[in-house]
Amino acid sequence: MLWITLVLFFVGGSLAQVPFLGVCPAVETVPEFDAARYMGKWYEAEKYFALFQFGGKCVTANYALSENGSVKIRNSQISSITGVASSLDGIGRLIGRSDDAKLTITFPSLPVGIDAPYWILDTDYDNWAVVWSCTNFGVFSVRYSWILTRERNPSVAVLEEAYRAIDRNKISRAYFLRTDQKNCPAMY
Template sequence: MMWVYVALLLVGGAAAQIPFIGGCPKVDTVQDLDTQKYLGKWYEAERYFAFFEFGGKCVTATYTGYDNGTVGVVNRQISSLSGVASSIQGYATQKTSNKAKLSLVFPSMPVHFDAPYWVLDTDYSSYAVVWSCSDFGIFSTRNAWILTRERYPAIAVLEKAYQSIDKNKISRAFFVRTDQKNCAENAETNQIV
């Protein structure tokens, strides 16, 4: 029985990092997400704490579309501790009729699982709010991100994201600002972590 608990923690911990008592809350997603408009480079402005991003700065996510409807994902960051740039590649697929509810997989991870990647809100040109929640019955693990098209977004852009977060009753208490200072664009790498 202990190995089941450990497996749940590993899977839940990898998918989302903040544990909560109870199941996943109901949230609203973008109606009819236009994947083509969503593609491209996004800068991480804020996030819930995630172990896999510990010490990461200059975090970006780049999305590319494939003919089969799959979305390629490349997440990059620089370690604020060592200065080493790293990246991880994965893909997202649509598993339901709701285009905003994607399932994200990183094949190089030691444990393979589909992590929820739900787009709660976006205007495609300045911000996106992304949600992930894995339900384990008596508890759930949650993560959230605010992505922006600019490394240094205007306060008005972040306010739009906060409105969506508040509307969905997602706690802002767990958000941490991502360090986007002193980020050399050429520091990006194809190294898989």
């Protein structure tokens, strides 16, 4: 049983890299979530470390509603090591009600099919959003969080709003890393 837990931990850890002892904490998501207002381009301002984003800069996420109600996702970044641009397309599906801010995300091009939780903890839709992902693996949980903004270089006031949402949910800010958004091409 221990080896199964360890395998799951490391496979899951390839998507989310901050392991914790204990289960995922209870968090609150946006009440009466408006998916249509959330769509569009977001810039990654800060994040928990993730191996799949190692060395990434100019990170963006684009969301678009599909006719079938799912969300088309395109995550893009430029390697600060090689300068090579890359993107990853995914599909988001709402879990439960259409006004619930909980989605599950799948990236069909990845060799391992994993459904990752994507919960919008809070957003004002126009300036900032805080996203949370946590998966339990027995006695461990693997956590990931993003602060997304509509502007590449958000003001301190915008980030402070996001921090308040993080603090309300008792999420540690100690693991957040600032995303490099300097000298990015216009298309990113």
